[in-house]
Amino acid sequence: MASVQYDEATRLYPGTPKPAVDKLNLTIDDGELLVLVGPSGSGKSTALRMLAGLEPLDGGHILIGGKDVSNIRPRERDIAMVFQNYALYPNLDVAQNMGFALKQQGVPKHERAQRVREVAKLLDLEPYLDRKPRNLSGGQRQRVAMGRAIVRRPQVYLMDEPLSNLDAKLRVQTRAELVELQRRLAVTTVYVTHDQVEAMTMGHRVAVLRDGDLQQVDAPSKLYHEPSNLFVAGFIGSPAMNMLPVSVGTVVNVAGTDIKIGDTVERGRRATLGFRPESVLIGESGPIPARIRLVEDLGSELFVHLTIDHEGAEHRIVAKVDAPFAGQAEENVHITLRGAVHLFDETEARRATVKL
Amino acid sequence: MIRKRTGSTLGVGERRSVTIGIGMLAWIVALLWIFPVAWTVFTSFKTEQDAATQTLSQGLSLGRYSDVAHAIPGTLSLETAFMNSLVVVLVSTLIVLLLALPAAYALAIRPIHRWRDVLFFFISTKFLPIVASIFPIYVYAEKWNLIGTRTVLIVLYIAINLPLAIWMLRSFFMEVPRELIEAAEIDGTNLFNQLRQVILPLAGPGIAATALLCVIFAWNEYFYALQLNFASGSTMPQWVITNVSTRGNFLAKLSAASVIACLPVVLAGWAAQKRMIRGLSMGAIK
Amino acid sequence: MTAAAADAALPRGRAKDPFSSPWRRRLPLLPALLYVIAITQLPFVVSIYYSFTNLKDKTQSLIPEPTKFVGIDNYKQIFSDPFFRDAMWTSVKMTVLAVVLSLLFGTLFAVLLDRKFIGQGVIRTLLITPFLLMPVVAALIWKQQMFSSLFGVLNKALNFVGLNSVQFISDHPLASIVTVLVWQWTPFMMLIMLAGLQSQPGDVLEAASVDGANALGIFRQLTLPHLRRYLELGALLGSIYIVQAFDAIDVMTGGGPGSTNVPYYVYEESIGGGFRYGSASAYAIVVVVFSIVIATFALRVLSSLFRDEERA
Numbered sequence: 001m002a003s004v005q006y007d008e009a010t011r012l013y014p015g016t017p018k019p020a021v022d023k024l025n026l027t028i029d030d031g032e033l034l035v036l037v038g039p040s041g042s043g044k045s046t047a048l049r050m051l052a053g054l055e056p057l058d059g060g061h062i063l064i065g066g067k068d069v070s071n072i073r074p075r076e077r078d079i080a081m082v083f084q085n086y087a088l089y090p091n092l093d094v095a096q097n098m099g100f101a102l103k104q105q106g107v108p109k110h111e112r113a114q115r116v117r118e119v120a121k122l123l124d125l126e127p128y129l130d131r132k133p134r135n136l137s138g139g140q141r142q143r144v145a146m147g148r149a150i151v152r153r154p155q156v157y158l159m160d161e162p163l164s165n166l167d168a169k170l171r172v173q174t175r176a177e178l179v180e181l182q183r184r185l186a187v188t189t190v191y192v193t194h195d196q197v198e199a200m201t202m203g204h205r206v207a208v209l210r211d212g213d214l215q216q217v218d219a220p221s222k223l224y225h226e227p228s229n230l231f232v233a234g235f236i237g238s239p240a241m242n243m244l245p246v247s248v249g250t251v252v253n254v255a256g257t258d259i260k261i262g263d264t265v266e267r268g269r270r271a272t273l274g275f276r277p278e279s280v281l282i283g284e285s286g287p288i289p290a291r292i293r294l295v296e297d298l299g300s301e302l303f304v305h306l307t308i309d310h311e312g313a314e315h316r317i318v319a320k321v322d323a324p325f326a327g328q329a330e331e332n333v334h335i336t337l338r339g340a341v342h343l344f345d346e347t348e349a350r351r352a353t354v355k356l
Numbered sequence: 357m358i359r360k361r362t363g364s365t366l367g368v369g370e371r372r373s374v375t376i377g378i379g380m381l382a383w384i385v386a387l388l389w390i391f392p393v394a395w396t397v398f399t400s401f402k403t404e405q406d407a408a409t410q411t412l413s414q415g416l417s418l419g420r421y422s423d424v425a426h427a428i429p430g431t432l433s434l435e436t437a438f439m440n441s442l443v444v445v446l447v448s449t450l451i452v453l454l455l456a457l458p459a460a461y462a463l464a465i466r467p468i469h470r471w472r473d474v475l476f477f478f479i480s481t482k483f484l485p486i487v488a489s490i491f492p493i494y495v496y497a498e499k500w501n502l503i504g505t506r507t508v509l510i511v512l513y514i515a516i517n518l519p520l521a522i523w524m525l526r527s528f529f530m531e532v533p534r535e536l537i538e539a540a541e542i543d544g545t546n547l548f549n550q551l552r553q554v555i556l557p558l559a560g561p562g563i564a565a566t567a568l569l570c571v572i573f574a575w576n577e578y579f580y581a582l583q584l585n586f587a588s589g590s591t592m593p594q595w596v597i598t599n600v601s602t603r604g605n606f607l608a609k610l611s612a613a614s615v616i617a618c619l620p621v622v623l624a625g626w627a628a629q630k631r632m633i634r635g636l637s638m639g640a641i642k
Numbered sequence: 643m644t645a646a647a648a649d650a651a652l653p654r655g656r657a658k659d660p661f662s663s664p665w666r667r668r669l670p671l672l673p674a675l676l677y678v679i680a681i682t683q684l685p686f687v688v689s690i691y692y693s694f695t696n697l698k699d700k701t702q703s704l705i706p707e708p709t710k711f712v713g714i715d716n717y718k719q720i721f722s723d724p725f726f727r728d729a730m731w732t733s734v735k736m737t738v739l740a741v742v743l744s745l746l747f748g749t750l751f752a753v754l755l756d757r758k759f760i761g762q763g764v765i766r767t768l769l770i771t772p773f774l775l776m777p778v779v780a781a782l783i784w785k786q787q788m789f790s791s792l793f794g795v796l797n798k799a800l801n802f803v804g805l806n807s808v809q810f811i812s813d814h815p816l817a818s819i820v821t822v823l824v825w826q827w828t829p830f831m832m833l834i835m836l837a838g839l840q841s842q843p844g845d846v847l848e849a850a851s852v853d854g855a856n857a858l859g860i861f862r863q864l865t866l867p868h869l870r871r872y873l874e875l876g877a878l879l880g881s882i883y884i885v886q887a888f889d890a891i892d893v894m895t896g897g898g899p900g901s902t903n904v905p906y907y908v909y910e911e912s913i914g915g916g917f918r919y920g921s922a923s924a925y926a927i928v929v930v931v932f933s934i935v936i937a938t939f940a941l942r943v944l945s946s947l948f949r950d951e952e953r954a
């Protein structure tokens with residue numbers, strides 16, 4: 001159990017112009033599950049591997065439990081890792097896979113067997129203890145990979161997209177089990193994923209990365225309601241936030257309607273207005289005329305894709321409505337903006353949020 | 357996910373009749389191709405008269421095999437040649453593996469920077485014709501009293517087979533997933549244990565295929581064995597040749613000698629052909 | 643090579659281990675490397691020295707000559723030696739014919755074998771047998787059983803249909819040797835091409851079939867390009883061994899015009915009868931220079947194979 005700290009950690013691949021991880025400063029508290037999320041190439045896996053010791057540091061330090069481990073080999077860092085493709089030893093059975101690290105540490109046989117059995121029970125793996133990985137299903141293999149990490153009782157767990165190879169339903173189910181498990185074991189966990197839904201539902205805090213730079217690290221709700229920049233606003237939340245280019249005056253004009261936005265952005269400059277699908281109300285009457293393009297019916301809620309005429313051009317926006325909804329494609333309707341609306345300036349930083 | 361291909365090439369979804377037709381054609385081709393071998397085996401059971409005239413009047417027996425197995429004093433005997441070949445082949449192959457395994461590790465698992473240059477250097481040593489170096493080798497072998505010994509052949513066969521062994525072992529090592537080695541590292545293994553507990557079990561079949569190829573080339577090698585040995589102290593290829601010159605051109609005996617000489621390697625090759633296929637083509641291609 | 647460029651040139655999937663120094667990584671390679679250098683390069687260097695002398699086996703001549711330094715006389719003699727030119731030409735013919743024909747047959751057989759039918763495994767087992775035989779045995783089989791004018795099966799068959807016997811080996815020495823080489827190496831090529839055929843992704847072939855291509859079209863436009871790397875590998879490995887062919891020549895023709903390739907010629911010049919070691923060494927050096935030229939060409943083939951591996 002320990003805290004983890006990235007201190008100006010940098011990794012620059014030779015021959016590339018920009019570091020894959022650029023002066024990352026991030027502290028993860030003891031017992032916390034921190035999710036590193038971002039699109040591919042954002043540096044999240046690299047940051048994880050730097051913590052593991054599988055990637056060298058080209059600058060800065062990494063500390064585990066207050067101790068600088070930057071020059072210490074992976075096997076001496078007291079960490080356990082779950083790989084995306086599980087990396088189970090094919091010639092060993094499940095029990096041997098899970099006990100492998102303990103064996104390397106010299107843990108005596110009966111204690112090893114007992115700890116393996118404990119964890120196997122925790123993960124429902126008892127019937128499979130003498131099977132080889134090739135005779136297991138994807139979900140079972142995933143659990144063995146988890147078990148192999150859990151049995152070690154390390155200071156930190158590292159997880160590199162452990163759920164992405166599972167089918168959708170299993171993924172959702174395993175996600176919940178994983179969160180429960182982590183809360184129970186209370187071991188510091190660093191979790192990498194590209195799926196923002198996973199990030200939002202699992203992390204105590206979520207760190208959003210883009211092109212090697214940390215965009216924002218906060219609790220999920222803060223990321224959702226108070227995104228610090230345009231990228232985070234657009235990355236978190238599905239369907240993505242609607243965004244319209246606007247000019248800032250005393251008010252901001254959206255498709256013919258004025259919205260009071262306050263004084264935070266200089267007059268005369270361009271900005272981006274962002275509002276989430278649930279902030280769009282569709283009705284017979286309203287300030288903004290729109291046309292329905294497509295209705296996606298998920299049963300309990302619907303996503304309605306519309307186009308509006310804004311600043312002389314057609315823009316698409318998405319609205320989220322609860323069932324029942326009677327609208328159809330090609331219908332003309334009116335929309336109203338309600339709830340939180342964000343303003344992002346030209347540097348993409350969020351400057352203001354207004355409740356309508 | 358790419359589905360593994362089994363079956364037809366030319367036509368995806370060949371008609372069954374076409375497959376059967378091609379199958380029969382394949383049988384005919386194979387039998388024709390193998391005919392010289394089959395004929396030789398057949399001849400080895402004949403008497404010399406029958407062999408010379410292509411008839412079968414005197415029936416088949418194992419007589420020629422026992423003729424050939426009994427040594428004519430003063431010439432190379434089967435026991436001597438066989439033992440020489442066995443020792444030379446096994447020892448040289450073992451040492452090849454001992455040298456090639458770490459080398460392949462240095463080229464595949466924790467690669468050095470100039471891995472391509474090194475690989476090319478090893479292969480380039482096979483471009484040098486061995487006839488070019490035979491004289492200096494002979495001179496020094498004579499100086500050190502190594503003519504006619506198994507040692508000189510072992511030393512040379514190692515040099516002949518090392519490039520191929522390194523090439524093949526490297527490609528088998530490359531097939532071990534990087535994540536597996538990383539997992540082993542994180543789980544607390546050092547270099548030696550990574551090799552022993554993770555890499556070698558996975559690369560085992562490849563190592564066997566490599567060893568087999570080395571055995572084949574070493575067992576069948578003729579030139580060095582001929583030049584560096586006395587007529588009475590050489591290996592199996594030389595033994596077959598003595599059955600030509602000392603016993604005259606007796607076809608049946610020659611056939612029997614050929615069968616005996618080639619049998620071990622042929623059986624080994626048959627048993628391990630699937631592994632050899634993988635080994636040969638994994639040479640530079642995934 | 644700068645550290646940066648070299649690092650980028652590491653084979654895919656093999657990240658640099660941040661905790662081991664370059665020398666620790668080189669260490670496992672050294673025993674094999676040093677061994678090969680010692681056994682293959684040192685004799686070569688000694689040969690260079692001999693090539694500048696008139697070293698001969700003194701027991702072979704009536705008037706023994708003292709060994710002395712003769713400068714580049716040996717080399718000058720090579721360029722005016724018509725037999726050496728013949729040997730080079732024979733080498734080229736022999737190697738090219740043997741490699742090309744065995745690749746051709748090998749591919750054909752691989753295509754035949756690349757499907758499931760009864761006895762497919764047995765056929766493959768039978769077909770690889772010639773490759774496993776000792777080259778001297780293979781040569782003997784063809785010399786005595788097949789080509790022989792007295793006992794040979796081929797002549798018996800020809801006579802049977804009323805044709806005259808053919809003196810295969812005496813009248814067609816090069817063809818006879820190439821026959822044996824092709825017979826032995828076709829299985830090797832077949833194995834490589836089989837691996838190539840079976841590594842084709844089935845989806846692509848199915849897509850082509852759905853798009854309306856017929857068997858020949860698919861083969862020509864999809865399969866052959868995919869097989870190119872395997873053909874290159876087969877040609878490379880085969881050439882390395884075939885260009886040094888010795889056993890078949892020694893057994894079947896004992897040298898002689900039309901069937902003496904360069905290795906055999908150099909052999910005859912040195913311990914095979916000529917005992918003119920000084921001049922033989924010069925020949926050997928010239929051969930080595932040629933080999934290096936060819937090897938550089940082969941390097942380009944190798945490089946493209948390695949590059950494909952990185953990209954794959």
